[in-house]
Every structure is written in C-alpha cells, then in structure tokens.
Amino acid sequence: MRVSEGGVELTVPAESTDGVEGPVFYNPRQELNRDLTIAVLGAFREERESRAATYLDAMTASGVRGIRAAANGWTAMGVDTDERAVSLARENAARNGVEETFDVVQEDANAFMYGCGRDMDRALDVIDLDPYGTPMPFADAAFANARNLVCVTATDTAPLCGAHLQSGIRSYSAVPRNTDYHAEMGVRVLLSALVRTAARYDIGVTPLFTYAKSHYVRTFLELDHRATAADATLDALGFVSHCEDCLYREHTRGHFADPLETCPACGASRVLTAGPIWLDASHDRAFVAAVRERIPSSFGTAERARAFCSTLEAELDEPTHYDQHRLCKEWTLPANAMDDFLAALRDAGYEASPAHYSGTAFKTDADVDEIRAATEPVLES
Ligand SMILES: C[S@@+](CC[C@H](N)C(=O)[O-])C[C@H]1O[C@@H](n2cnc3c(N)ncnc32)[C@H](O)[C@@H]1O
Numbered sequence: 361m362r363v364s365e366g367g368v369e370l371t372v373p374a375e376s377t378d379g380v381e382g383p384v385f386y387n388p389r390q391e392l393n394r395d396l397t398i399a400v401l402g403a404f405r406e407e408r409e410s411r412a413a414t415y416l417d418a419m420t421a422s423g424v425r426g427i428r429a430a431a432n433g434w435t436a437m438g439v440d441t442d443e444r445a446v447s448l449a450r451e452n453a454a455r456n457g458v459e460e461t462f463d464v465v466q467e468d469a470n471a472f473m474y475g476c477g478r479d480m481d482r483a484l485d486v487i488d489l490d491p492y493g494t495p496m497p498f499a500d501a502a503f504a505n506a507r508n509l510v511c512v513t514a515t516d517t518a519p520l521c522g523a524h525l526q527s528g529i530r531s532y533s534a535v536p537r538n539t540d541y542h543a544e545m546g547v548r549v550l551l552s553a554l555v556r557t558a559a560r561y562d563i564g565v566t567p568l569f570t571y572a573k574s575h576y577v578r579t580f581l582e583l584d585h586r587a588t589a590a591d592a593t594l595d596a597l598g599f600v601s602h603c604e605d606c607l608y609r610e611h612t613r614g615h616f617a618d619p620l621e622t623c624p625a626c627g628a629s630r631v632l633t634a635g636p637i638w639l640d641a642s643h644d645r646a647f648v649a650a651v652r653e654r655i656p657s658s659f660g661t662a663e664r665a666r667a668f669c670s671t672l673e674a675e676l677d678e679p680t681h682y683d684q685h686r687l688c689k690e691w692t693l694p695a696n697a698m699d700d701f702l703a704a705l706r707d708a709g710y711e712a713s714p715a716h717y718s719g720t721a722f723k724t725d726a727d728v729d730e731i732r733a734a735t736e737p738v739l740e741s
Pocket residue numbers: 384385386387390394418419420421422424425439440441442445467468469470490491492
C-alpha cells in the first residue's frame with residue numbers, strides 16, 4: 361500500500377501494525393508523533409544554532425522517520441534487526457531519492473550506536489529511539505554515543521504509570537504509582553530513568569519537549585556533556601506523596617524518600633509515594649513555540665500539531681495535574697466548563713492552566729482545599 365506523509369511517499373504493509381509479530385511496522389496513527397519530530401529537529405537546529413547534522417533512526421521499520429529527516433536536510437541513518445524492514449526502508453529511500461543521505465543497516469541498535477561512537481566519521485548528533493515497549497534497553501547506548509539530542513518514545517504505559525507496578529520498577533528503577541494523573545506519572549518516571557542513565561555518562565539533560573498521548577510517551581532531551589550539568593539535572597529528581605482519599609499531593613526533592621504515614625489534609629492512611637520522578641519542567645516553552653512555528657501547513661496533522669503545541673506552551677510546570685471531573689466526583693458537585701473553572705482559580709489569585717493530558721486536566725499552584733474553595737461557586741451555579 362502507498363502512503364504519503366510529510367512530503368514523502370512510502371510503501372507500507374497493507375494493514376497497519378502495532379505489534380512485534382506480523383509485517384514491517386507502520387502505524388498511520390503515529391503521524392502526529394512524526395510531524396512533531398520533524399518540526400523539533402528543525403527548531404533544534406535553528407533555535408539552538410546547532411551544527412547538528414546527523415540523525416539516527418535507531419528502529420527504522422519502513423524508514424519513515426529517517427527518510428523524512430533526510431528530505432529535510434539531515435544526513436540520516438536507519439537501523440533495524442528485521443531484514444524485511446531494512447529492504448523496505450532502502451526501497452522507500454530510493455523512491456524518495458534520498459538513498460545517498462539515508463543509509464540503512466541491518467544490525468542491533470545498541471551494537472550500531474556503540475560502533476558509531478568509536479568512529480569519528482559516523483558521529484551521531486541526534487539519536488531517535490522508537491522501540492516496541494520500553495526504551496530503557498537502548499538508553500545507555502544512546503546517551504553514551506549522542507552528541508546533542510536524544511529523542512525517545514515509550515509505549516509501555518501500564519508499567520510507566522504504575523498499573524503494572526513490578527514491571528515499572530524493573531524497567532525504570534523507580535516506583536511508579538497508579539494515580540488519577542497516570543499519564544503524567546509515566547512522563548515523570550520515564551524522564552527520571554532517562555536523566556539518571558545520562559548522568560552515568562556525566563551528561564546533563566534538559567527536556568525540550570515532552571508529552572503523553574494515547575498509548576505512548578515522547579520526549580526530546582538536549583544534552584550537556586559536563587559532570588556539573590549532570591549533577592544539576594539530578595537535583596530535579598524527588599518523590600511525590602499522593603492521598604488516595606482526598607487527592608492531596610505533595611512533592612519533595614532529593615535522593616531520599618520520606619513517605620507520609622498519613623495525609624496531612626484529611627488524616628487518611630491511604631497515601632502512595634512514587635519516585636524518584638522528574639519534578640522540573642518537562643518542556644521548554646520558548647522551544648515549543650518555535651516548534652509550533654515550524655509546522656508547515658503541508659503536514660497532515662498541521663492543525664492538530666499546532667493546537668497541541670499551544671496547549672503545551674500554556675501548561676504550568678507543576679509536576680502533577682488535577683482532573684476537574686475526578687475532583688467533582690470526590691466533592692459530589694457537578695462539573696463546569698473548563699474555562700469558567702480555570703477563571704475562578706485565577707480570580708482567586710492562583711495560577712491555572714489546562715494540561716495536555718485530557719480535556720478536563722489542569723494544573724494549578726492551589727492545593728485541593730484551595731481549588732474547592734475557589735471553584736465551588738462556579739460548580740454550584
Ligand atoms: C515501533 S517499530 C519502529 C517504528 C518506526 N520508527 C516508525 O516511526 O514507523 C520498532 C522497530 O524496531 C525494530 N527492532 C526491534 N529490536 C531492535 C533492535 N534491537 N535493534 C534495532 N531494531 C530493532 C523492529 O524490527 C521494528 O521494526
């Protein structure tokens with residue numbers, strides 16, 4: 361089957377695939393992810409005045425990411441262990457006339473990355489990990505061998521958000537907890553595990569653009585190759601305690617957890633502690649704005665992608681979000697329009713923004729009692 365996206369033409373398997381078995385992977389529902397990736401690459405080069413030129417599509421499948429990067433001026437490389445993927449990616453590269461700037465290799469991604477690290481002629485400026493499930497088996501090789509930017513997709517959202525607790529602990533060396541902000545738990549557990557991996561190579565990390573959508577988390581991490589930068593990055597790790605009864609939460613920075621026995625707000629003992637998680641900003645607002653401006657109307661998801669960036673730009677940096685419907689259920693009050701709800705918080709002197717996780721998700725510097733006091737009038741009206 362022929363598809364076109366982002367100005368390139370591809371042959372892909374007739375049915376879309378999203379599993380390990382079956383034909384070469386291509387998921388049309390990931391077009392937004394790929395459109396945003398191309399816009400991030402462009403913004404990174406221009407905004408950061410970066411000389412980054414080489415891009416590794418470390419799990420290339422149909423070759424779609426590498427081909428789109430090559431079509432946008434990158435010297436791209438693609439790797440896949442599946443020989444059918446390698447030959448399809450090569451065919452697709454030739455179809456788009458980028459076979460000179462998109463070289464595809466059949467190899468294990470880790471072996472390839474370490475091989476490049478030893479070869480100055482194959483230095484990798486940007487490495488993009490897009491595996492099935494957890495990216496952690498590839499994270500060491502990526503940080504050890506990337507110069508400027510590491511892009512990561514994780515699709516194992518149940519382990520990341522604490523729904524599959526043991527699997528999450530095994531993969532991420534952190535304790536994720538299943539809360540009502542489960543997608544954000546996944547974002548912050550993933551960032552924590554990635555920055556701790558980078559720190560082992562004396563690399564500090566700045567998350568430029570991070571989001572959770574349907575069944576995956578995606579992040580773009582700028583690298584700073586200094587031990588002091590790694591130390592500063594680790595200062596953004598800590599723990600969150602969450603009351604399952606009244607939804608109170610608090611977070612503390614540092615390497616040691618100090619779990620709450622009881623909730624300071626309601627006295628209940630059903631308090632979950634998660635961590636270490638990433639507590640700082642998960643995106644750089646100015647960078648996200650630059651990404652938005654670089655989304656051409658020709659992209660299939662242009663309108664959605666720009667709107668998504670706008671939501672992310674406005675989102676506060678608080679490490680956990682609330683859900684209006686969840687709070688209203690707790691308070692047995694009717695929910696109201698999000699705009700009125702957030703306006704009530706702002707009128708009461710708090711910061712408040714939508715959060716990209718859902719249409720009823722929001723962030724604020726108010727605590728649960730303060731949210732209720734500020735919004736009760738508009739919920740009852
Ligand atoms: C989720 S798909 C990649 C999708 C692709 N990046 C896209 O945007 O359509 C994962 C790919 O990783 C490949 N793969 C699995 N293990 C690998 C490994 N150790 N090294 C390199 N590729 C691997 C699989 O064959 C599969 O094609």
